[in-house]
Amino acid sequence: MVRPVRFGFNEETAANNAFQKKSAGSQGSVQEAAIGEFNRFVALLESSGVEVVVVEDTPSPHTPDSIFPNNWFSTHATGELVLYPMCAPNRRAERKEAPLAAIKSLGAKGLMKIVDLTEYEADGRFLEGTGSMVLDRVNKVAFVCRSARSDESVLEQFCGELGYKYYYFDACDRNGSPIYHTNVVMCAGDKFLVACLDSISNKAERATFIDIAKKLEKEIVEISIRQMESFAGNMLQLKNKAKKNILVMSSAAKESLNGDQVKALKAHCKIVAPKIGTIETNGGGSARCMIAELFF
Numbered sequence: 001m002v003r004p005v006r007f008g009f010n011e012e013t014a015a016n017n018a019f020q021k022k023s024a025g026s027q028g029s030v031q032e033a034a035i036g037e038f039n040r041f042v043a044l045l046e047s048s049g050v051e052v053v054v055v056e057d058t059p060s061p062h063t064p065d066s067i068f069p070n071n072w073f074s075t076h077a078t079g080e081l082v083l084y085p086m087c088a089p090n091r092r093a094e095r096k097e098a099p100l101a102a103i104k105s106l107g108a109k110g111l112m113k114i115v116d117l118t119e120y121e122a123d124g125r126f127l128e129g130t131g132s133m134v135l136d137r138v139n140k141v142a143f144v145c146r147s148a149r150s151d152e153s154v155l156e157q158f159c160g161e162l163g164y165k166y167y168y169f170d171a172c173d174r175n176g177s178p179i180y181h182t183n184v185v186m187c188a189g190d191k192f193l194v195a196c197l198d199s200i201s202n203k204a205e206r207a208t209f210i211d212i213a214k215k216l217e218k219e220i221v222e223i224s225i226r227q228m229e230s231f232a233g234n235m236l237q238l239k240n241k242a243k244k245n246i247l248v249m250s251s252a253a254k255e256s257l258n259g260d261q262v263k264a265l266k267a268h269c270k271i272v273a274p275k276i277g278t279i280e281t282n283g284g285g286s287a288r289c290m291i292a293e294l295f296f
Helices: 027-047 097-106 118-123 152-162 203-215 225-229 251-256 259-266 277-283
Strands: 073-075 080-083 113-116 133-136 141-145 165-169 186-188 192-195 219-222 236-239 245-248 270-272
Touching (some): 027 277, 073 097, 080 152, 113 152, 133 186, 141 152, 152 165, 165 203, 192 203, 192 259, 203 219, 219 259, 259 270
Parallel strands (some): 141 165, 192 219, 245 270
Antiparallel strands (some): 133 141
């Protein structure tokens, strides 16, 4: 996780992220509120037995979305560190020396290959990590909804390099606009998928999605458009030090769920739900976006 120093509303990403809304108040007040939310989130994860590595952001260059590191890199149990092409120019600057050095140091014994996809930025083609892709890492399936930030040719290279198959589908918000990242539509756990099926308006694509879930032996916990708008699709399953499953989501996401949905999820995981309203509002991302998993 990356502790921000100048978090705020990012004008460069707002054009195709309908989840962003600018808070009233100065950038300094937004940063102050965000850092409090971040620190409490880290403490909550640690108290739940999750090992957290925090990297400090730097004031320069200004990277207002550095709090969402899962978009620019991912690590894999097979030894890869993947670097991704980012749509917004100021997000490309998040690939700073300090976080890269920390990641490589942590993976010193397990890092076998760096897969650098950032050259696609020059061609205007993007794939924003585990925002663009929701990965079933066990079955090596990538779920990806079409958007300006998720180019299929880059996706094909990722899948070729790491041995994944992918399902590429359309997902839209209540206004019919493409949803910017797949990880607000759905989450993949060991035994379940949380998914906003109503966002997949094409009936054939929705049926294929359900069929894939059945073949993967995943229970679908369906959420509504309204719940998706509260970031109920933006969840991440982790394992703590005791190898127990933890499901991370924001308090807004949890509060949007009904009793049956909560019961279904608790059958698989302990729920951890921090309050991160300032980050969600200004950043247009939620709890899952703030965590980049380390598999080395």
